[in-house]
Amino acid sequence: MTNMKLLNMYKKAKVIILNSYYSFxxxxxxxxxxxxxxxxxxxxxxxxxxxxxxxxxxxxxxxxxxxxxxxxxxxxxxxxxxxxxxxxxxxxxxxxxxxxxxxxxxxxxxxxxxxxxxxxxxxxxxxxxxxxxxxxxxxxxxxxxxxxxxxxxxxxxxxxxxxxxxxxxxxxxxxxxxxxxxxxxxxxxxxxxxYPRNSVFFHKEIGQDIKRELGLEDKQVFIYMPTWRGTLVKKNTDHLLALIEYHLRPLDKALKDNQVLYVKLHPFVSKDADYSKYEHIKPYPDQYDTYEFLNMCDCLITDYSSVFYDFANTGKKIILFAYDETEYIKERGLYVSLDSLPFPVVKSVKNLVYELNSPKNYDDTQFLKECCTYDSPGAAERICRHVIKGEKQCREEKLPKNGKDTVILFGSALSKNGLTTALINLFNNIDLKKRNYFVTFNEQALKKAPLRLAQIPEEVGIYPMSSGESFTLFEAAAYLFYFKWNKENAFTEKYLDRLYKREWKKHFGDTHFDHVIQFAGYEKKVINLFQRYEGAKTIYVHSDMVAEMKTRGNQHYLTLKNAYQKYDNVAVITSDTVPPTLEISGREDNIVVINNCHAHKEVIRKSKEPLAFDVDTKCNITEQELKKILAGDKKKFITIGRFSPEKGHLMLMKAFEKFCVEYKDVCLIIIGGHGVLYNQTLEYAKNSEEEIIIIKSIKNPMPILKQCDFFILSSYYEGLGLTLLEADALGIPTMSTDIPGPRGFIKDYNGYLVEASESGLEMGMIAFMKGEVKAMNVDYGRYNRGAVEQFDSLFE
The missing domain is CATH 3.40.50.11820 (CDP-glycerol glycerophosphotransferase, N-terminal domain)
Incomplete structure (x- = not known):
């Protein structure tokens, strides 16, 4: 065992012991x-x-x-x-x-x-x-x-x-x-x-005492408090210090002998700053409370720090030294423009010095009314008496409720996949004003791709889960027995139940939800977490989970069995997935069919956008070569789905090669977001004598899909296969393997089914060439209305 593994084990053990102590x-x-x-x-x-x-x-x-x-x-x-x-x-x-x-x-x-x-x-x-x-x-x-x-x-x-x-x-x-x-x-x-800290501004004598203590009675005292410009991940301290020094050097020379400037920097920077080279500039003396020290100062210099909202109570001058305003606003953003504030905004040291030597010449009456509304002497006294002694000293307010049900849905990592598409399609079709909707997810899952959140409509709130499980010793043992060794007994039940009830309280406290929905249907930890919610709860089933376990081994049987038995509703997205779900749970009365909505209008809109590769798009031909092929006369077959075993891409490529023995001038395009078989799929296409194009990770594949002639769903198992619906919405002929999930939908709309085999797919391709495969042309407006009614039935 390596030293690194031993160190990791030690760290985990230390955390578990600490959690056990806390939990006791x-x-x-x-x-x-x-x-x-x-x-x-x-x-x-x-x-x-x-x-x-x-x-x-x-x-x-x-x-x-x-x-x-x-x-x-x-x-x-x-x-x-x-x-x-x-x-x-x-x-x-x-x-x-x-x-x-x-x-x-x-x-x-x-x-x-x-x-x-x-x-x-x-x-x-x-x-x-x-x-x-x-x-x-x-x-x-x-x-x-x-x-x-x-x-x-x-x-x-x-x-x-x-x-x-x-x-x-x-x-x-x-x-x-x-x-x-x-x-x-x-x-x-x-x-x-x-604010308790602002009460000090109503006691001028506190500032005067500090001024005497520091021997500054005959000095004009300024303080500079710039905003921290780094992040916890990227501190960039050297650059920030150089930038500060660049401004302080000429400022020090311009200050008069009766003027002194104190500088209070963020701790990340202040510990490395050297003030010995300055005559009129000094570091903030940290033995003093910041606000008592501010009360001594004759003028505040800051930029984007909220400290000016507080200092305004003094009635003294405030200067905003915003030398990088455009750059800063672009990176972080402000609620109000600096120009809308009453204070002078300067961009150079020369103008800063001018303002320091000029009297206050602006009216901040309205600003004080709006932004210092409740500040007054004795705030800390009133708060402590109110909170601790139960004396009603402060103005109380309760936030009004709109009277609607509140629903929280787990949306997984919001990756480029069918689950996310299904969730966004749902939001695009249901009435978001009918209930208060929130989406939750694991914070770490979005850390590397934070902009995925932009997919969630503004009307839908977010509530990230900020940490993983906090195990005690017995809970960690129960976790191993249950998840790793598939042992279910009174011990595992007791301690996992305790763990996940506490985890729910850790994340959500006593926040009331009228309904919680494990929409993703995957991720065993979250399935177990939502299962412990003491209220109405639903778990979605987007695929044949029996097949998932056999093919991918990515599901935990005991978790699914218990969830399908204990959730109030088990929402399968097609009637075809009822039998495998029932096989797992043995309980039929809580299984409901709720079709996924389909964003057909959005698909059509996206298909009209120009084809463009993203920064992370990978393809075995260039973007220009692809555009040329799409504009050409050859027949173009396409499938879209992650590079994963259940999607049957290898079977499809082999069938395509057999098909091409008789039919020439045809190409196959495979688009996927991610998956364990990407490299293998790419290698097979590279060695094939036929034209097989592999595209990984493209945000909008619809312009490509629109220009293809035939869509093939080649999966071994599937929930429904929303890409099938997307192709049909664009009027493209489609076919699917005859498997639970797509089967019911395709039969309902007179689509084309083939056996889930190389020969079945080959025969389907030949049938298309003979004109036997047509687009289903489903009325998706009507289809979505039915799906929304099914979803709404959860809350009846």
Missing amino acids: YYYKARLNKKLILMESKNGGDLAGNMFHILLELSKPEYKEYTVYLSVLESKQVSIQNQLNKYGMGNIRITRTNSYHYYKYLATAKYLFTDTSFNRSYVKKEGQVITNTWHGTPLKKMGRDVEDRAYGIGNVQRNLLFADYLVYPNDYMKEKMIDAYMLNDLYEGTILNEG
Whole structure:
């Protein structure tokens, strides 16, 4: 065994032990009504709202409470010094993600955060969570950031877990509720209350004291707080430091002797910045609370940071130094344009210096009314009294519900495949205003292709699942027995049931769904997860799962058997798949037929677009060669389906070669998205004497399909085969192997069936050449109306 494998085993064992420790307190320990757990920026900071709430909790009136602050190990010394400086001797530190931390996470009655707790946190019944967040958003957030929306799950679930959400203005409330899709899901209470950190701006003496302490009474003090421009994955620290220095050098020379500029950078950058070369520029002294320090400053310089929403309470000047505005907005996006704000926007150091030496010359009255609405002295006191002592000190608000049923569907990885097509077709045909629809998926599945989410209509919410299972020792054993060794007994039932009930609560808390739908029908972990939902639940069956297990071995029999027995509805997409489904479950009364919808209008529209390869498209001929073939007179046969054993591509190619002995001037096109047989398929085509074109991964194959003469579904087994319907919608003659799934549909519409063999496919090709195979020309409008009625019947 390699050292790497041993290391991985050690890491997994360590996580399981930690989870077991946490779960022990989660299940066995009572809540401590006098215990409070605080966390700022996931343990990486003590600033802003959390700092000022801690100040409030350090007062004598809360002396009967034990208050723990979660802190990363690397921050313990600096934060302890900060606590000491402000006389908060009663506040205790616990290391983030330590054993003690998990104990307090499971037993504290009151929890406060300005971001989110970690991904393994499960809210315990009776816990009271207050989430203040950490700023009014200027930059887009949540689902509004298209290439990062897939990763919002942990923040979203933490917001939904919260008993109290604090919003200092209606603008912020609206943006966050929309960006994290809290409407019709959030059951907690909104506190329309000022930010605790902003109360300091109403006490000028605090700033004056710091100014005296630092010997700056005769100085004009500025602070520069630029936005972090990297990501957690791509920090690019050297470039950012060079950029900052590029601006600070000439700025330092332009500043007067009675002026001093403090710079507060993101921790990733600040630790490497060198200020020794400057005369008038200094680093922010981190022993001070940021907002108390801001209260001292005469002017704030920032760019796209939400700090200006807070600083505006001082009435002092704000300058937006947006030297890279066009580039930044293109990458991240803003909710409002900088030009719509009252503050001066500058792009050069020269103009920045001019503004620093000019008095405030703008009117921010309307801005203060809209964006500093509830800020006032004593916010932390009111929040703590409201939340902990039960005194109604803050303005409360409940989000109104629209009275519609709420439905969540698991959509798998939203890959380029039939499952995703079926899901999008469903959304394109049902009335999305009839119910509140949400799509869930595993965050990691979209990490490499985040823009897949763009397929989901805006009217449909998203709710990513942000982590995998958090096993205890016994649950991990039960998991192995059940999934790896196919053992089912009282032990596996007990601990898998406990695991997945807790997992549901971890992801979705007490969020109410009227119906949950495992639409993909695959992925054993999610099948087991949805099975434990205590409410109406449906699982789809898109294929002959008996054949799937025999051919691909990609399904877990015990999972399917139990799911088909325990879900309220088992939705098969064609009547042909009822027998194999019944063979697995032995229960017939919960099996319903719900046909997949077909986006025939969209297929026709896409077929009119110009043919174009994507960046990731692979083909054994060039795009220009393909266009020439499609425009030519030779007959073009085509199939579309992943490069997988059940699709029968090898059988099709062999049949095509036999067919070509008699029939010349014909080519075969095979288009697939992915699959284990791609290389083998490509190699076979390469060695064939006939013209076989292999195309992998093309976003829109419809322009190719439209120019072909004959569509062949060559599968050994299939759910229905939506590509068959797509070809028919374009008026192309089609045929299919005589298998469950397509069989019923094709018989209903007088299509052409052949035996699932080389000879069967060859005979079908010959029949086409003789004019015996026609397009079915199905009325898809009528077909879809029937499918929608079937889908709606789930909710009756």
